[in-house]
Amino acid sequence: MSVTTSTWRRLAAVALLAAATTAAHAGRSCEQKAPTARAVSRAMLLAEHTAARLTQSGANVVVIARAGQNLSEYGLRYSHLGFAYREGEGSAAVWRVVHKLNQCGTASASLYRQGLGEFFLDDLWEYEAAVVVLAPETQAHLRAALVDNALVARLDTPAYSMVAYPWSERYQQSNQWAIETLAMAEDPAASTRERAQAWLRLHDYQPTTLHLSALQRLGARIASANIAFDDHPNEKRFEGRIETVTVDSVFRWLERDGLGGPVQVIR
Amino acid sequence: MQAILIRHDTKAWKAQVWISFFVATLVCATGLGWLPGRDLDRAFMMMGYLFCVSAAFALAKFVRDNERRARRACAPIAAIALAFACSASSRAQSTISDVSALSALPIAVSVAAPVDVLSAGAALTVVAVEATSTGAVWVLARASDGARASVRLVGRGVAGASIAAGTVVLASALSTGWVLSAAGQAICFIPNELGRSLLYNERITR
Numbered sequence: 001m002s003v004t005t006s007t008w009r010r011l012a013a014v015a016l017l018a019a020a021t022t023a024a025h026a027g028r029s030c031e032q033k034a035p036t037a038r039a040v041s042r043a044m045l046l047a048e049h050t051a052a053r054l055t056q057s058g059a060n061v062v063v064i065a066r067a068g069q070n071l072s073e074y075g076l077r078y079s080h081l082g083f084a085y086r087e088g089e090g091s092a093a094v095w096r097v098v099h100k101l102n103q104c105g106t107a108s109a110s111l112y113r114q115g116l117g118e119f120f121l122d123d124l125w126e127y128e129a130a131v132v133v134l135a136p137e138t139q140a141h142l143r144a145a146l147v148d149n150a151l152v153a154r155l156d157t158p159a160y161s162m163v164a165y166p167w168s169e170r171y172q173q174s175n176q177w178a179i180e181t182l183a184m185a186e187d188p189a190a191s192t193r194e195r196a197q198a199w200l201r202l203h204d205y206q207p208t209t210l211h212l213s214a215l216q217r218l219g220a221r222i223a224s225a226n227i228a229f230d231d232h233p234n235e236k237r238f239e240g241r242i243e244t245v246t247v248d249s250v251f252r253w254l255e256r257d258g259l260g261g262p263v264q265v266i267r
Numbered sequence: 268m269q270a271i272l273i274r275h276d277t278k279a280w281k282a283q284v285w286i287s288f289f290v291a292t293l294v295c296a297t298g299l300g301w302l303p304g305r306d307l308d309r310a311f312m313m314m315g316y317l318f319c320v321s322a323a324f325a326l327a328k329f330v331r332d333n334e335r336r337a338r339r340a341c342a343p344i345a346a347i348a349l350a351f352a353c354s355a356s357s358r359a360q361s362t363i364s365d366v367s368a369l370s371a372l373p374i375a376v377s378v379a380a381p382v383d384v385l386s387a388g389a390a391l392t393v394v395a396v397e398a399t400s401t402g403a404v405w406v407l408a409r410a411s412d413g414a415r416a417s418v419r420l421v422g423r424g425v426a427g428a429s430i431a432a433g434t435v436v437l438a439s440a441l442s443t444g445w446v447l448s449a450a451g452q453a454i455c456f457i458p459n460e461l462g463r464s465l466l467y468n469e470r471i472t473r
Contacts, residue, residue: 034383037448040456044443047465094464107331115467117443153472220325224335225332 016104035121042127047116050129050266051095053096054084057131059083061139061146063178063260064097065247066119067126074210078130078247081121081175099147100174102160108223109160109174111153128267132251132260141185155180155193161228163244165208166200168231169193175245182259187210205253217242272464297451314400375420376466377457385416385438385445393434403454418447420455430454 035043054062062085065078082099096118102109120129134142145151161171172180172193183196184204190196212220217240219225229237236243254260295316302309371442396404402420409415430436436447436454443462447455458466 007328034452034454036451037453038438038445038451039444040453041439043439044441044456044462044465048443051465094467096467110473111471113467113469113471115465117462118468126370149471156472185371222321223328225328 004186009259025099039123043120043122043124044117045135046120046127046129046267050116050120050131051262053266054086054095054131055093057133057264059133059139061134063132063134063250063254064119065130065251066122066124067128068122069125073145074208076208076246076248077126078251079125081112081247081250083142083146083178084116084131085143085182098152100156100172100177102162102174102226105224105226107160107228108158109172110158111156111177128265130247130251131266132254132262133264134254134260135258138182138186138259142182145181151260152181154191155184155196157193160226161231162224162226163229165209165231165233165243166205166243166245167197169197170231171228173245175247175250177251180244186259196262203253203257203259205257207243208249210242210244212240212242214238214240222238271388316335376457377418377420377455389438391436391438391447393430393432393436394431396430407436416458418455 050064061083063081064084065081066078067077071077071079080099082097084095084097086093087096088094095116096113097116098111099119100109120127133139156177157169157172159171160173162173164171164173164176166176170259179200180190180193180196183190185197185241187199190199217229217237221229229242232242251260251263255262298308299312299316302312325407332473391407392410393405394408397404402444404417404419406415406417408453430449434449436449439446441462443465444456444458446453456462
């Protein structure tokens with residue numbers, strides 16, 4: 001009797017603690033915190049270095065990633081990626097990033113075209129950028145889509161989950177939008193999300209598997225509007241195997257599939 | 268110009284929220300622990316508590332999300348905090364081209380730079396602040412010789428909104444422009460030509 005009572009007590013405490021800690025971590029995004037002068041100066045310097053390196057590389061379109069939060073617990077370095085492309089020629093050339101951003105921790109996201117300054121002035125965890133130069137044909141295909149607002153938004157689904165399942169169409173996270181759009185640019189037949197995902201499977205894209213316990217999943221689902229698990233297949237979901245599109249998995253795949261070169265780190 | 272709503276939770280409020288949460292948790296857990304009855308009854312009670320707590324979380328989240336939805340018209344992008352898009356009204360944003368082409372930085376951005384008054388490490392005093400439909404105009408005086416310049420800003424960022432006449436700001440030179448800061452917090456970015464080439468913001472989908 002006393003054993004079971006203390007077990008229950010412990011369980012209750014664990015459950016409540018889990019709820020409390022996840023609630024504290026949720027909704028980081030719309031915090032109205034002014035950046036420090038140092039953060040602005042480091043971000044703008046990183047933007048400047050990145051622009052210089054990209055121009056030097058001679059590329060027109062690259063995949064660019066930033067480290068917005070510490071994901072080392074999951075064995076990941078970068079948190080978010082987008083496509084950067086060159087606009088204009090010669091010394092007048094500037095770089096623009098097209099990427100998908102989640103709005104203030106809500107359950108939806110939109111596409112943005114931004115400068116490198118905005119891309120890095122986003123409360124970074126590490127002031128470094130990772131860049132993969134795409135293969136020349138891939139660059140040409142993708143560029144045509146990136147400058148066309150209608151085309152680039154064709155596979156965009158506003159419903160957002162940070163851990164969206166790569167082979168479902170219910171939600172779409174930022175990195176997932178990027179690789180599905182890449183698929184569409186590479187193969188015009190991949191004109192729907194379903195077909196783009198089929199193309200990705202055909203090209204052997206392999207998502208990252210995160211291992212999340214039932215309590216972690218429950219806590220995250222309750223406390224964050226931008227996290228959902230109901231698009232994951234039950235057999236994986238209830239075993240705590242959550243597959244999603246991560247920057248690190250995309251980088252590995254691009255090189256393996258010959259779509260891009262090695263990862264270059266810019267500081 | 269519409270008043271800007273900046274919500275800062277005070278330390279006392281944060282403390283109260285946490286303390287009340289823990290007191291409630293503790294009291295419930297204690298009560299549950301010593302509740303006379305069978306384990307099955309306690310298990311049932313715990314299930315009830317968990318349902319109540321999760322329902323309360325869901326309700327709070329729902330209220331919060333709906334409020335955000337109502338403000339979506341001027342909601343800024345993800346993790347970039349209250350940017351100029353939120354300070355300027357959404358109507359102004361769509362009609363004034365130089366504003367929409369500028370950035371969504373979490374700090375105010377100057378569109379007219381008083382380069383002659385800004386020298387590295389210069390301490391400046393804000394002499395006057397005037398709100399405009401898209402941001403603000405600050406008149407700055409250099410501490411060393413009293414030379415004046417006005418800075419026209421789009422957006423105010425977060426710290427910028429609390430700037431009043433009399434605030435002392437420090438100018439730091441970067442290769443991409445100047446950062447004005449008060450007590451270490453960036454309040455305004457004044458890009459030079461290189462800085463401007465790195466800034467752009469356009470929302471592609473709604």
